[in-house]
Amino acid sequence: MAMFDKTFPTLDCAACILTPKMVQVGQHPNIKLMTLSEVEALSGYVGNFKVQVRQHARYITADCTGCGECVEVCPCEHPSEFEQGMNQRRAVYRAFPQAVPNWYSIEKRGVPMCEDTCPIHTRTQGYVNLIAHGDYANALKVIRDVNPFPATLGRVCHHPCESECQRGFHDEPVAICALKRFVADWEDEQGLAPEPFKTKPNGKKVAVIGSGPAGLTAAYDLARKGYGVTIFEKYDKPGGLMRTGIPAFRLPRDVLDREINWILDHGVELKLNSPLGDVGVTLDDLESKGYDATILALGTTKGKALGIEGEELPGVVNCLEYLRNANLRDEVETGKRVSVVGGGNAAIDSARTALRYGAEEVTIIYRRTRDEMPAIGAEIIAAEHEGVKMHFLVNPVEMMDGVDGQLTKVRCQKMRLGEPDESGRRRPVPIEGEFIEVETDQCILAISQLPDLDFLVKDEDFDLTKWATLKADPHTCETGHAGVFACGDAVTGPSTVVEAMASGRQAATAVDIFLTDGDMDYMRREYHRPTDLPKMDNVRQPGLPTVKREEIPLNPDAGITLKEVELAFTEEQAVAEAKRCLVCAGCSDCRVCVDACDKGAIDHLMQDEVSEIDVGAIIVATGFELFDSREMPRYGYGRYDNVLSSLEFERMCHASGPTEGKIITKDGRAPEAVAILHCVGSRDENHLEHCSRVCCMYSLKFAHLVLDHTGAEVYNFYIDMRAFGKGYEEFYKRLLNEGVHFIRGKAAEVTNVAELPEEEGKLIVIGEDTLLGMNRRVPVDMVILSGGLKPRADADELARRLHLSCMQGDFFLEKHPKLAPVDTATDGIFLAGACQGAKDIPDSVAQGAAAAAGALVLVDRGKVVLEPITSSIDDEVCSGCKLCLQNCPYDAIEFDTEKKISKIVEELCKGCGTCVAGCPSGAATQQGFEDDQIFAEITGNLS
């Protein structure tokens, strides 16, 4: 009712009538108002119901004063349900200004897939939408909450988020990774240096061995929690494979240095040239120096061999060694005709690096096809652009040497693709007897990498897995050595930067728990537990306009040098690209509202609350739903701009609505003629058979409002006029005198196809005037569809939960159509308003009062008599099979675990007899319907 403008037939303001009532409800000391709540289940019986109610998290606490500061900063816009989608609201909103309670709430529909797939669960939509609004500083804040490497990951991440981006199912995924790089580079260009997070030292010390992405992330997390962290790095520069593996033309060194330094700014100490082992630091050293825990983030430093003949030849090198020399020393022995074995990022990086260090020809040898290559797609394309050749479906079987003992050829078996393997990729199968030879003077092996753990497994506390990685608890990261945790590629095997970061984060969390309350089981229970929110994995928006994804600009001066090849988005590109995000999660989770709220009333981690409420009676007043006129495409709703639903027109008339009360067409003109179509969906055997009872009158009200506001000609197409209520017939007469054109006949169609000059640019309503006995074509500027009232979409589900009767898809059924219009078949449950059938406001109010009276009679009497027509179970006969417990629709049977028999809870038993019919041992009987009684009756009937 709050959505209506005026009420009929008195034409008084709906809000003016309703708001005092709403305020009264909000302020009444005996009314507890539970909004955003739904009934989940009902048990008990008349006078003694237990109702399970889920109060959905609103993410804003009762401290909210309704000031609206949060709305000002919220970057997420969605169509307003209250305004019928005619204008936008933010993700933090209140339905309408007079809403009671006057609190805001945040709409969280679920976890977006970009965030869900991200190994470190970056609040992706948060920063993307802040970028869309030009708030780059806060976007970076969102990223840095979980990720100290925005500039690095913005360049090299394999971005699984983009593969799952739901926009990708419409056109192309949002360029999330490039947006991250944009903000990181923006900050650098602005000369802004990020402040480290404030930390409070807790006096505990943690050693991290290894300064790759896993180790650095663990150090970052622990430092932010107040730990004193020291990183021990084997090489003379930090960064692990980010530095030794990824070439500078993808990740410039100053970018990496800047981000590592920012981590160190959090008070992290870095010791270079400090390998773990006999020559460097030992675990004993660390313990004696007072480190409370140690994290091993050793990475993979050994290349995997192919295990084929000739592999030991000079000229065969491993990619890790090759890239390390190039990346750390800018100097690496490179052949003229280089071949690279493998299809991952290391293979592509090796190939592109070889081109930069003097190779004349580089060929990649890969045993599957291009589609199965695990490398990032853009990198493969870049390699092809630079001239790297690719040999697919070939697998090296022998490295062949020439006269001088140098590598000259790689002999490869030809392959074909067979059935998919565990990874889902099709397994390559050799083609017997078919070989090729690739001429080469250097072969770089980039098939896989292993950790170098020989020195560690001498200690009996450490074990290797069957994949030759370090054994650690998959939940707690604990090794066999107390206080020593392990993470990163050394544990998981080769992964990507962001995956290693996730592993480092897990170890840091485990260490924090280990050094605080010690509840390591928490990691098992909670760390990988999915959120309670649903995954937004099926977001489809039919009719969404296609918007092309922005292309990542390339550096025209880069050539094949060590200069970075890709550039950042321009600001215009970044904003345009960020605006492509569908914000499918509702709230993007950027959390800028938290800072905006000076009452501290925003809690993004709020959970739903489920409570059980004891009541004596229940009144169901869940209302109706407007018929969706899209179901009748001939009226053009959803296709033509100026065909409105009745609720849209209500909002349009309302002074605080989307047009501030102006009745105007989509392009802002006052209409010269308006048609109002009665009975849309109602009294129609294809849709709603019933008469919706209010549409005639509200259609008259609309006609009056159009005349009053615009002076346009108004045409009402009606089947017959139903003016049954008090003052309704008088209202109809008044409208007849106001000059509305009434055309008796249901409109057949609304079209924009003009047949006459005066129809040009108009909507033409076609229908038969049954009084004149002729067809009419009425050109108008606006059509209002007076849709019928139908049961709410979830009425069947609510009926099931409350044990109410309703025919499938129909309104709730009252106990008796005349004598018990507000009672239901379940004693103690009453109906009120349009959930029982289409009705107008006076009838709804009358039913509300009647239902209240029904409930009060019960409460006032204070006790209720239960009929004795219930089941009983014979203790001696019951076999304890529990079939009756499953059969009972009222949960009225308990199981006595001591005697191992079923027992009827008489108060709950409704005497339906289901248990009696189903009881295999004949132990259940129903009083008043015992076998003797029924047989006697049948005998009498048949005598």
Place this chain on the structure above:
Amino acid sequence: MNGTERIGVYVCHCGTNISHTVDVEAVAKYAAGLPGVALAKEYKYMCSEPGQDMIQEDIKEHDLTRVVVASCSPLMHEVTVRVAVWGAGMNPYVFQMSNIREQCSWVHSDKRAATEKAMRLVHGAVMRVSQHRELFEKEVPVHPDVMVVGAGIAGIEAALR
């Protein structure tokens, strides 16, 4: 049946709703001859006050132990008669209602067949009621709170009341 029951049978005319199609006198006469039946009567409206009074007086006067009323659907008047027999000191659950209106007179046009059907229905009710045991209702307290689901105008109105 233990043979000691004294059953009173009442056949209702329901104005002409029943008697138009069912020979109520014949049904009453038939019922009177059934084993255990102490008396059988027909009357214009069993649901009327005189009808109810008649049952109450008969229970006392003829020492009835069971009552059968052959009339309309129990949804209409089962409770009415239960209250009446209870008023005369009888347990309400040793009374049985036989529906010879909705399930007989209203759905048939052949008076002879309908009358026979009514007799059988009454016969069944008489035999059934002989097997009835006294049942006792249970009183439980009512929780004083009320829940309103929905906060539109009907829900608001109900809550405020």
